[in-house]
Amino acid sequence: MKFKAFLTDNGITLLERRFIPALEKINRICHLYLTPDHVFFLHNLINGDDLQSVAQFQIQSLFYDYRISSQNQDRIAFSLDLSLLLRALRSSASIVAEHFGGAANRLQIKLVKKLPPNSTQPMPFLTFESKGDKSAVIQDVPISKPLSRAQVVELQTALDMAKELPSSLVQVPDVIQLQSFVDRMKHVGDLLNVSISKYGDLHLQISTTLITLGAEFRKLIVLGEQAELPAEDRNLSAQSRTVRAIQRGEAMSVQVSVKHFGKSLHCHLAKPDSTFYGIAPQGACLTVIFQFFVPGSRQVDKSISLHCRLPVLDAGSS
Secondary structure: OEEEEEEOHHHHHHHHHHHHHHHHHHOOEEEEEEOOOEEEEEEOOOOOOOOEEEEEEEHHHHEEEEEEEOOOOOOEEEEEEHHHHHHHHHHHHHHHHHHHOOOOOOEEEEEEEEOOOOOOOOEEEEEEEEEOOOOEEEEEEEEOOOOOHHHHHHHHHHHHHHOOOOOEEEEOOOHHHHHHHHHHHOOOOOEEEEEEEOOOOEEEEEEOOOOEEEEEEOOOOEEEOOOOOOHHHOOOOHHHHHHHHHHOOOEEEEEEEHHHHHHHHHHHHHOOOEEEEEEOHHHOEEEEEEEOEOOOOOOEOOOEEEEEEEEOOEOOOO
């Protein structure tokens, strides 16, 4: 089982300044899954009771001279602490920038086994090596024992399932406003009702015995299945419109954790260009998709993707 590669300058920027800080807010511990074509950071894919996240990168978006081999179709997976990974990456990147002026062919990352101090058992590490002409600086990040063949198959199966998209997605243009609303809601209660219609409506509501707090985003861009709002519904309240849309099969509603919803919003530290919300078939989960553009264009960057799946506490109506 072998892995080594050189980080590109773009790869360092993506990981250090955008993705790892965002993913660390979801949970410090995650799986790093390496394949011949992609690198994945995965949260809770095998545990369906918590917020799931999938960050996917094509190899060339992060690495140069990427080499991987294993007896499991050249796939390797293990868990690690993102805060330790970020600390080692920042330290190594600063050394490379200060002494060598850039990462190209200077910052190598690889899997190694070492004997820790006061131990008789070799342990696996993800190592950053900053190479100079006459010296090298090494930063070791402890990792779990690599997953077995059966565990990797289980992880890949869960990943394939997590890629299923809702039939309708609505684009939320003002995530800052959404974040502000969630910040107020978390002091009211723990459960959030989320309704999404094919008309382009996103309705959020939290209720207790004493108070009901809601927000609605209307006439949003819809991807996938769409419908026209009936004329007789246009002057109804948000709650009445939502109930009627659900009855017609033109909207879905689920209940999720306010905590999970708030954590998913931290993904904006990765600086996505668009954000979409949708409800999976049969109300299986609430899906949040973050889209990235090729720098300087409106063209979707297919080399990078990030999405979250929020577990449903109550399937609501669908």
